[in-house]
Amino acid sequence: MDHPNLVTFEKKLKTVLDKLDDALEDRYGSLFKLHPVRAARGQTSNKMYDGLFGVQANFSLGIGSQHGRGYIINIDLATLENTPRELITEIESFAINRLRDLLNREFPAKDLSVAMDGQTIKIFGDLHLGRAY
Numbered sequence: 001m002d003h004p005n006l007v008t009f010e011k012k013l014k015t016v017l018d019k020l021d022d023a024l025e026d027r028y029g030s031l032f033k034l035h036p037v038r039a040a041r042g043q044t045s046n047k048m049y050d051g052l053f054g055v056q057a058n059f060s061l062g063i064g065s066q067h068g069r070g071y072i073i074n075i076d077l078a079t080l081e082n083t084p085r086e087l088i089t090e091i092e093s094f095a096i097n098r099l100r101d102l103l104n105r106e107f108p109a110k111d112l113s114v115a116m117d118g119q120t121i122k123i124f125g126d127l128h129l130g131r132a133y
Contacts, residue, residue, distance in 0.1 A: 005129040013057055013071070013123075016102045021047040021055045023098050024075070028052065028091060032079040052078055055095075057123065067117050070124030073099070096121055 025041055029052045034040065041051030048054045054076040062069035075095060077083055099114045103123065112125040 003129050009127075009129065012106050016099070016106050017055045017057060017073075018047045019102055020095060020098055021051070021053050024053040024055070024091065024095065025051050027094065028087075031087075032077065032081045032083070035078040035080055038078040054078060060122070062124075065117050065122070067113075067115065067122055067124040069127065070117075070122045072117075073114075073121040073123065075121070092116070092121060099123065 029041065032052060034052055038052075039050040044050040048056055054074075056074050057071040058074065060070060060072050073095070075091065096114050096116070099121070103110075103112045103114065110126040112123055112127075114121065114123050116122070117124075
């Protein structure tokens with residue numbers, strides 16, 4: 001059984017990630033050919049499974065992390081083309097800035113931060129859920 005506030009939080013987080021996916025598609029979606037087995041943007045019921053970008057979050061306890069527990073953000077590019085490291089860095093920077101803005105709008109009462117944690121993007125900060133009853 002999941003904490004009801006966790007269900008609400010993660011539903012809102014999915015909305016944030018879908019908006020990030022749209023922003024990435026709008027800005028970078030035409031730079032690479034789509035992987036031949038990947039559905040075109042808007043062709044599935046979940047943005048994670050279509051278009052050039054797949055964005056998802058996974059909770060991490062933060063063991064060995066400089067920021068502690070939080071959500072690791074995975075941004076996958078569905079292409080067979082080589083992606084220059086400089087462009088990956090630019091995409092990560094864009095994603096971090098957009099995530100900060102989206103999180104502030106969606107979770108105004110929470111003090112959430114977004115930063116690189118090693119080689120990954122991480123959301124961390126006030127992840128307290130409150131009481132379940």
